[in-house]
Every structure is written in C-alpha cells, then in structure tokens.
Amino acid sequence: MHIQIDEISKEFGSTAALTPVTLGIPSGALAALLGPSGSGKTTLLRILGGLEFPSSGRVLFDGQDATGLSVQERRAGFVFQSYALFRHMTVFENIAYGLRARPRVSRPADAEITRRVTKLLDLIQLPQIGTRYPSQLSGGQRQRVALARALAIEPRMLLLDEPFGALDARVRKELRQGLREIHDNTGLTTVFVTHDQEEAMELADLVVVMSMGRIEQVGRPADIRARPKTDFVREFISV
Amino acid sequence: MSDATLVDLQRRRAFRAPTNEAPWLRVLLTLGVVGVLALLLFAPLIVVFVDALAQGAGAALASLANPDAESAIWLTLTVTAIVLPLNAAFGIAAAWAITKFDFRGKAFLITLIDLPFSVSPVVAGLCLVLLFGSNSLIGGWLVASGYPIIFALPGIVLATLFVTFPFVARELIPVMIEQGRAEEEAALTLGAGGWRVFFTVTLPNIRWALLYGVLLCNARAMGEFGAVAVVSGKIRGQTATMPITIEMLYNEYLSVAAFSMAALLALLALVTLTLKTLLEWRYADQLAANHRH
Ligand SMILES: Nc1ncnc2c1ncn2[C@@H]1O[C@H](COP(=O)(O)OP(=O)(O)OP(=O)(O)O)[C@@H](O)[C@H]1O
Ligand SMILES: [Mg+2]
Numbered sequence: 001m002h003i004q005i006d007e008i009s010k011e012f013g014s015t016a017a018l019t020p021v022t023l024g025i026p027s028g029a030l031a032a033l034l035g036p037s038g039s040g041k042t043t044l045l046r047i048l049g050g051l052e053f054p055s056s057g058r059v060l061f062d063g064q065d066a067t068g069l070s071v072q073e074r075r076a077g078f079v080f081q082s083y084a085l086f087r088h089m090t091v092f093e094n095i096a097y098g099l100r101a102r103p104r105v106s107r108p109a110d111a112e113i114t115r116r117v118t119k120l121l122d123l124i125q126l127p128q129i130g131t132r133y134p135s136q137l138s139g140g141q142r143q144r145v146a147l148a149r150a151l152a153i154e155p156r157m158l159l160l161d162e163p164f165g166a167l168d169a170r171v172r173k174e175l176r177q178g179l180r181e182i183h184d185n186t187g188l189t190t191v192f193v194t195h196d197q198e199e200a201m202e203l204a205d206l207v208v209v210m211s212m213g214r215i216e217q218v219g220r221p222a223d224i225r226a227r228p229k230t231d232f233v234r235e236f237i238s239v
Numbered sequence: 240m241s242d243a244t245l246v247d248l249q250r251r252r253a254f255r256a257p258t259n260e261a262p263w264l265r266v267l268l269t270l271g272v273v274g275v276l277a278l279l280l281f282a283p284l285i286v287v288f289v290d291a292l293a294q295g296a297g298a299a300l301a302s303l304a305n306p307d308a309e310s311a312i313w314l315t316l317t318v319t320a321i322v323l324p325l326n327a328a329f330g331i332a333a334a335w336a337i338t339k340f341d342f343r344g345k346a347f348l349i350t351l352i353d354l355p356f357s358v359s360p361v362v363a364g365l366c367l368v369l370l371f372g373s374n375s376l377i378g379g380w381l382v383a384s385g386y387p388i389i390f391a392l393p394g395i396v397l398a399t400l401f402v403t404f405p406f407v408a409r410e411l412i413p414v415m416i417e418q419g420r421a422e423e424e425a426a427l428t429l430g431a432g433g434w435r436v437f438f439t440v441t442l443p444n445i446r447w448a449l450l451y452g453v454l455l456c457n458a459r460a461m462g463e464f465g466a467v468a469v470v471s472g473k474i475r476g477q478t479a480t481m482p483i484t485i486e487m488l489y490n491e492y493l494s495v496a497a498f499s500m501a502a503l504l505a506l507l508a509l510v511t512l513t514l515k516t517l518l519e520w521r522y523a524d525q526l527a528a529n530h531r532h
Binding site: 049050051071072074075076077078080082084085086087088097098101102149150152153 | 421422424425426427428429430431432435439440443444
C-alpha cells in the first residue's frame, strides 16, 4: 500500500513535534525513519498508525484520505518499542488477540485461529513457545512474538518503533535479517524507526533522515551516503 | 565430604551473607515485631472473643438472633453490597482518567480523591446532614416526596461511599501508572474496541490491585462508625448498623451482646483476609508474572 504524508504537523501543547512534513512511501517499500532522540520519529509513526492525530495535514493510503480513520480501521501492524505484549496472556493468546477481536462475521473459527497462530509461530521460528507467558521470554523472543502478533491481523502495513533497540548486537543482526525476509515474503509496506544509521542504511530501501520535527533528506541509502543534502545529514551518517 | 559436615563447617566459620544482620539483632527485631503485633492486634481480637463467649456460646448466639441485632447485620451487609460495586466502578473510572489521559485539573482531582482520608468522618456526616437534612432545600423536597436521605438507608450509603471512596483509586493509580498505556494501544491497533480493550487488557492487568482495593473498601465499609453515626439517627432495628449497635449495646452494659456482635464483625474481616490469602496462594504464578514483566 502506498503511504502519502501530506503537510503533517503535530504540536503537543506548545512544543512542535512535527513541523509540516511531506513524504511518500511507495507500495512495498521498507522505509526507515532515522534521526536523533526527539526528532519526531515516533510521533510520525504513531500518526500513521492512528494512535495520534495530526494538528494539520493529511495521510493518504493508496490515494485515499485516511486522516480520519480510527486506529482500528487503519489495520496497521504496530510493533511497540517495549513490545507491549499482553502480560497476562500466553504467547498463543497474544498472537490470536487480533483475530479474536474481529466482529463475529469475519472472526475465524477456533480451529482456523489455531492454524494461523501455529503458522506464525513457525514463521518467527519459535514453534514451541505458544504456552509461555511474556515474562518467560528473552528480549529477542519477545520482539519476534510482537511481530507475529502484528502480522496476525493481516495488516495493510507494518509499523515498527525501534524494533531492535533493546537487544544486543548479535541478536539485532539476526532479527534484522528476519525482518527483511518477512518484508520480502509478505510485500507489506514497512516503516521502522531507528536512531542507528548503520541499521537504517543496511536494512532499508528508503531512508528518511529527520531532525527537530523536520525531514532533512529522503533517499536510497547509497544516495544519502553519496550526496548528503545538509550538514546535519552529513554529520549524522558519518558517526 | 557429606552434606552434614559441610553445613557444620559453614556454621563453625559463622558464614554470614552480606545482607544479613547480626543474629542477636535479628532475634531482637523479630521479637519486637511479634510483641507489637501481639499487643496491638491479637490481644484485642482474643479479648473480643473471650468476652463474647463469657456466658457461653448459647448466650452469644441468642444475642445475635435478637431482631434488632439481625436488622443491624442485614443493614451492614446491604450497605456494603451497595457501596462495594459503586466504589469499585468510581475507583476504576477515577484511576483510569488520572493515569490514561492528560488534562487540566489533574492534580486537583488527585487531591480530591484523598479528601475523605483527611476529613474527619463526623464532619463528612454533618455535611451530608446539612445538604440533605429535612431543613435543607434538597432534603426538604426529598422528604416531602417520600424519599428521605438522612436517618435512612440512602444517607448511610452516601456516608459510607464518601468515607471509603479513596481505597480502590489509591490502590489502582500506582499500578496503572507503572503499566502505562502501551498494552492498551497495542490492543487498539489489533482492532479491539474500547470496551473490549478494557475487559481483556486493562481489567486483567489491574485485577490484583482492584481486589486489594475492594477488600480494604469492604473492611472499612463494614466498620465505618463516625459518618454513619451522624446520618443514621441510630434508630434501633432500622438505621443502626453493626458498629453503631455495638456502641449502643456497650453503653447499656450489655457486654455479651456487644462483644458478640463485635466478634461477628471481626470474623467478617477475617473472612475477607482469608479470602485474599487464598486467592494469592491459588494465583501465585500469575501474580509473579504480573510483577516481573
Ligand atoms: N505525548 C506527548 N506529550 C508532549 N510532548 C510529546 C509527546 N510525545 C512526544 N512529545 C515531544 O515531541 C517531540 C518528538 O518526540 P518523539 O517521541 O516523536 O521523538 P523520537 O524521534 O521518537 O525520539 P526517540 O528517539 O527519543 O524516541 C519531543 O520533543 C517530545 O518531547
Ligand atoms: Mg521514539
């Protein structure tokens, strides 16, 4: 699905988190929002997911105005920074949550839910952990369960807020590869937030460099490396 | 080397973990705590039961079977049954509003929730009398239309509601602040509506705090004296709750009757405590999962 962000701004009281930003993300792209802390990456991602509403501007999905769509109607698979797994549910129930939350007419039967959850557990290569609780998982396992839970609703796009932030370097590399594969297999338009320029450059097709609520540059990793538009971008990607 | 000799060796070396105090200090502290508990908690409890049974179990039970006593017991149970669900709902709503939203006057609302803790119950009762008594505008109208508040069940319920209001909210607020909004937001992105999120995510996550709050609220609701004494008018067989009946019986030197009812009240509190302990024991694993995550 093509995502178009049209002159979006966001203020929290008197602080401007986003000064008008405009950005197009082509269908099927894997895009990274890259920038230092406080640059407005999370805010932009939450606006896409419908968790936050812009002060002005529009969001278009496949050319259709989606600004007023509720968070449920957006059908965005959202992976939170701290994963936000339901602590009182097993991994199985976590992944099944979105399917069980569907209105009765479109809710799959129990057998179908079990089949889909099992398939997703295979996909994230953790087939055995369905009966565990989130507190019994490692950080990397939690991250993968959160991804499976987001995929279970057959989302129209995948939004991830610092998906690898809290993990050690080796697990991070592994999961990066995992995300790349899932993206390539599903063809979902995917946006992830990171402040790690190496991660953005290595994983994304499209890198969006942000600073202080503005978009500094948008481009393919190689182009940004070769031709940084501003001093800020040059400095940020050189570290 | 056998286990026994190993233990022996350690004991001889007087091995001590860095977090442990010296043995004599530990014994002293433990004795001190046990002593205070015995003096302040167990001794009164035992005295109540001893005095209640001073003339045998028959006399105690007979005093409780008295129609006025029965009415008091029913009244207290009725008031508690009305107050608990209401205050659970209010408490959840208040804690929800405070922890999940940002709005003006939040600090004021938090102070307001604590008000019943800082205002003397007698003063609270007097305020209700001023507001709803037959001499007031609202009260006069209500009495004329046949719905008296003061010296009747509604007044007792209102007074108890006021006094026990903070318990649930106070238990919930810290837990809900600590848990944040992320899980609720996750549920929303997965397509769940507001009520579904509340019943499948919010409520299960706060159920232990809610249970503690409700139990505390329950104990206080059954035991409330000051505010209820003012608004109830202490009409025997009609508006006298258990604590008020105890006081009246005691003032009339009917000590077996007074202490029998006091023992019953204490027993109700003990049942609540036992219930809590049983639940904790039964769901220990979930409780741990809730805290560790
Ligand atoms: N709910 C909120 N209330 C008030 N201000 C907010 C809120 N959310 C974000 N902000 C402000 O908006 C700005 C952008 O925040 P945002 O969370 O989008 O940054 P970020 O790029 O995700 O940073 P980080 O890398 O630290 O997560 C910051 O100045 C932040 O203080
Ligand atoms: Mg962020």
